Amino acid sequence: MSLRFFIDQCVPNSIIQTLHDAGHEVLVLGDYIPIESPDIAVIAKAQELHAILVSLNGDFADIVTYPPSAYQGIISIQLRNHPEIIAQLMARLTEYLSLHDSGEYYRGKLLIVEVYRIRVRE
Template sequence: MQFFIDHCVPESVSKALEAEGRVVIRLRTKTAPDSPDTLVAAVAEANNAVLITMDGDFKAIAARTGIGQRRYRKLSLIRFEKCRESQAASRLLTAISLIDHEWKAGNGTRDRRMFVVITPESIRTHR
């Protein structure tokens, strides 16, 4: 599993994942930081990477029904909600074993997408 880091996610998240030996793709290496959310989702999906964001708009973009004519059939999403930037890396590392489990559990299923929401008080998964 590799991770695609949105521009709004603090660099500490990328560094924490890399320290764990994870593959990290930063948005700025693939497209402009001010790219529309739909392009960010498409680039993450094209790179077969789990999108990590703090942007609440991705909840609708990654929905199973999709937006408009575009449906992201392979887009997995980890979204920080109400999480301060200073908490993001530690909260993600707290959730990483659950994320690994969810990724493995979805492997081989028809809709393997994974949706994880990380808040200061909880970690939720949606299938």
């Protein structure tokens, strides 16, 4: 089953392409709102589009500011200025997505994607 993702402006094209190649619907921020939009507008647009937000922006991993229960789903990719780990991160994420292929699964969850693990916060 295909998932629907709303991709923040900070996400590299290689991540976008990997999600697309895995058969998911990928909606890119710049096609919907200005790229300099504030975080609250970004997550609101993801909600409006019924999409899981994918971002490198660490602000979205703050469960106090963005409590997962209030959103369709948030995936925070922990790249930390190391583009050489994108392939490893995406291998881990695409494997996880294939095991959990229902959009409903992600509702109310924050996934923090790291090279060696994916942490799920609710």
